[in-house]
């Protein structure tokens with residue numbers, strides 16, 4: 001954490017979800033309340049639809065006011081909802097106490113008798129406001145990095161999702177750390193949030209129902225295997241060859257694809273959990289014959305699961321999603337290499353559910369000059385990458401495009 005971020009963190013008001021159960025017990029004791037109040041507070045936060053201290057009716061007015069004066073009930077100043085796909089997807093745009101905006105997406109799926117699974121409801125949470133990795137196909141990457149989220153700010157995304165589901169008589173079944181940000185670059189807060197979400201007195205979610213997705217932070221993958229071995233690992237791979245992955249996932253310059261795959265295989269061996277690899281399918285960029293062959297070769301024999309995701313269009317790129325028939329061909333090639341493959345339907349396109357898309361829209365339209373320049377750079381860099389040339393510098397911008405003209 002840099003000094004200015006540390007300063008911002010210290011002035012942000014404390015929120016309930018940032019406290020462990022023992023820290024909350026100490027706070028309750030400090031205000032002179034009885035120990036059983038801890039359970040009442042946690043029940044209200046995690047098992048009711050209370051949105052502020054006045055909704056914790058079991059406490060009584062005086063204690064509500066006392067707690068409200070020193071602890072925020074929710075991390076969010078505002079919660080905006082957008083629905084898509086006939087209510088199957090809900091996109092949440094959440095404003096934090098310092099004005100930073102993050103997104104969470106709630107996805108509902110019906111029971112699948114073929115797989116013997118019941119109805120599912122998965123929330124995809126953000127771990128950072130913005131992201132420093134700067135993948136050029138991603139709307140969050142264009143926003144640049146604002147700050148890390150605290151453990152409580154991550155957990156509260158799940159708490160809000162559960163409240164929405166409760167009003168529909170549904171249960172939350174899965175949590176994925178796949179929203180804005182690179183979770184393993186905020187690993188302490190992410191681990192603390194996992195501890196909160198899996199605590200029976202708080203979130204109460206099974207560890208095996210949680211997935212952490214990374215763009216390839218090798219030391220973080222190693223730590224995940226050692227310290228939270230029940231958590232599923234997903235790797236945002238996007239390309240199997242370094243020149244192209246340098247462009248699509250700029251972190252690849254630090255941890256090249258071979259190192260990422262080695263760490264992911266070691267994770268799978270140590271934890272016994274199957275790795276998922278995510279590949280955003282971009283027409284003419286990473287769906288060419290040599291790319292699918294390299295991907296099959298890289299992952300053959302790993303028993304991994306590959307998720308092919310048609311790219312969601314973002315304004316500043318010249319790229320768009322691969323053709324459905326090409327995605328299906330690649331899926332079949334990968335299956336022939338012994339991999340399990342799914343093709344993700346693009347959830348929530350109507351709700352701007354590409355990672356960071358809604359927040360990017362709210363950050364303001366980039367200028368036409370900045371968009372044109374960005375596209376030019378990407379076209380030149382992708383032409384070099386497709387010829388196998390590695391570029392020295394990432395071309396990801398440090399901030400929103402509108403400041404780039």
Ligand code: SF4
Pocket residue numbers: 131132133134135138139140141142179180181182215236355
């Ligand atoms: S795809 Fe993920 S890692 Fe890459 S810029 Fe977007 S949020 Fe960051």
